[in-house]
Amino acid sequence: MPGLPEPILRSSARTSGARSTGLLQLMLTKGGDPRISPDPVTRRNAYGAGTVPAPGEISFASTTANTISVPGFAAAGRALDLLLTAAPSSTSNLTQWFDGIRASIASFLGVPGSETILAASGTDAELLALGLVAAVSKRPLTNILIAPEETGSGVPLAASGQHFSNYTALGASVAQGRAIEGLASHEIEVECVAIRDPHGAPREAEAIDSDAGEAVERALRRGRDVLLHVLDTSKTGLTGLNREAARALAAAAPGRVRVVIDACQLRSGLMQVKRDLDDGFIVLATGSKFAGGPPFSGVVLLPASLAGEIAAEAAFARGLGEYSAALDWPRSLRNRFGDTWVSHTNIGPGLRWAAALDGIAAMAGVSEDLQARIAHRFANEVSAGARALKEVALCDSSGGSFASRTIVPLTILNRDGSFASLTAAREVQAALRKPGCGPICHVGQAVRLGARTVLRIAASAYTIAGVAARMSAGASLDLAFRPVQYDLERLFEKWSSIETPA
Numbered sequence: 345m346p347g348l349p350e351p352i353l354r355s356s357a358r359t360s361g362a363r364s365t366g367l368l369q370l371m372l373t374k375g376g377d378p379r380i381s382p383d384p385v386t387r388r389n390a391y392g393a394g395t396v397p398a399p400g401e402i403s404f405a406s407t408t409a410n411t412i413s414v415p416g417f418a419a420a421g422r423a424l425d426l427l428l429t430a431a432p433s434s435t436s437n438l439t440q441w442f443d444g445i446r447a448s449i450a451s452f453l454g455v456p457g458s459e460t461i462l463a464a465s466g467t468d469a470e471l472l473a474l475g476l477v478a479a480v481s482k483r484p485l486t487n488i489l490i491a492p493e494e495t496g497s498g499v500p501l502a503a504s505g506q507h508f509s510n511y512t513a514l515g516a517s518v519a520q521g522r523a524i525e526g527l528a529s530h531e532i533e534v535e536c537v538a539i540r541d542p543h544g545a546p547r548e549a550e551a552i553d554s555d556a557g558e559a560v561e562r563a564l565r566r567g568r569d570v571l572l573h574v575l576d577t578s579k580t581g582l583t584g585l586n587r588e589a590a591r592a593l594a595a596a597a598p599g600r601v602r603v604v605i606d607a608c609q610l611r612s613g614l615m616q617v618k619r620d621l622d623d624g625f626i627v628l629a630t631g632s633k634f635a636g637g638p639p640f641s642g643v644v645l646l647p648a649s650l651a652g653e654i655a656a657e658a659a660f661a662r663g664l665g666e667y668s669a670a671l672d673w674p675r676s677l678r679n680r681f682g683d684t685w686v687s688h689t690n691i692g693p694g695l696r697w698a699a700a701l702d703g704i705a706a707m708a709g710v711s712e713d714l715q716a717r718i719a720h721r722f723a724n725e726v727s728a729g730a731r732a733l734k735e736v737a738l739c740d741s742s743g744g745s746f747a748s749r750t751i752v753p754l755t756i757l758n759r760d761g762s763f764a765s766l767t768a769a770r771e772v773q774a775a776l777r778k779p780g781c782g783p784i785c786h787v788g789q790a791v792r793l794g795a796r797t798v799l800r801i802a803a804s805a806y807t808i809a810g811v812a813a814r815m816s817a818g819a820s821l822d823l824a825f826r827p828v829q830y831d832l833e834r835l836f837e838k839w840s841s842i843e844t845p846a
Contacts, residue, residue, distance in 0.1 A: 401785070459677060483568055486570050529583070581753065629642070672693070756799060
């Protein structure tokens, strides 16, 4: 039974599914952003994804949001059933349930001594990482972001210690753009490093490393501490700031420069996350992108050294309690908050992680070499299909890494061959989701890259793991890839019937 390792798996195996599908649907949309609330008519959220599995729909939208999978929905149902069976009103049972979710995540992503903190989203995880570093920093803090426009719209505000929406995941009403209580005193400033030039073309890795290094040196000279980001995979498949460069910058100023890996797409591979933690890096991840889980499930993974430092001396900003529930945190860190919690529990992200863990478990047994082979085949098939479309052009943005080949950005063109607008690209995406002229098809949301706008086709963990499973059963790569190829063919067939709006 994939998806929920010890201790959740052992306990949930005794149950037969959630007692109420309706309750599960409701809980899967709680404790996050209003964008995951389903429309009362369409029963889809703002991303066009449903709250129940839709196996008849074709989805290559894991860069943005996934409709929950059949096995993921079942895994979340078992987790909810376990919670209901264990008397959720009991504090000890709730604590054990959340401890089990964190232990399940850590079994795939953690290393000995690391700690796991649940977050409602990748942006919430960014805010928590900032709060954690601010809690142990003795100086004003400079937060160096890599291409925030290719991560999340709320990231720059969160990274500066400001409310990034008018509502928190726990339902608190806040003022977007206002400083979060307790963080203003850290004099946080944000610097950004671009991974594309003004025309949208990828910059050279050496130039990105150089810019980041100069930003770090400027901050240190001014008597500031630094939170330095490495962008593992952007919305369009790029990476920014080499880990080697980040490691060198941190080693040159121990305790002054701390590194956070933005692995929210979770496309680097499970072993890379473990290597990052071993290097002393903070890692941000989500279960809602490559892992194939429903939207809004984040996590902050702390390396052992920093976890110990925080547990020993940190005092967290009071305002973080509006974003994070007490049981999202392990006991060693939870006690550092004192009585500032707004909420004791936030069950929604835990259930969404239960669903995401099914996809992660499916990937865990697939070697990195085989993942790369399947991803390469995926990128080639997408590129071949895209070349047949009249109002689409391939966007060279990969740089050749494994992570990038699971995301293929396609430039949307007008009928005269010029770059289409963001609005036009969104209309193409919406047309793909409409019934008729083929199956409902999901692709990643439109993203602006300089003058061009791209839609993105992406493989998920289920895509890769499904091909690998068929190969394990004896099929060749060609034969094992055919179901994916068939779905791509149907996607492009429907796309060919759509004209880019004038």
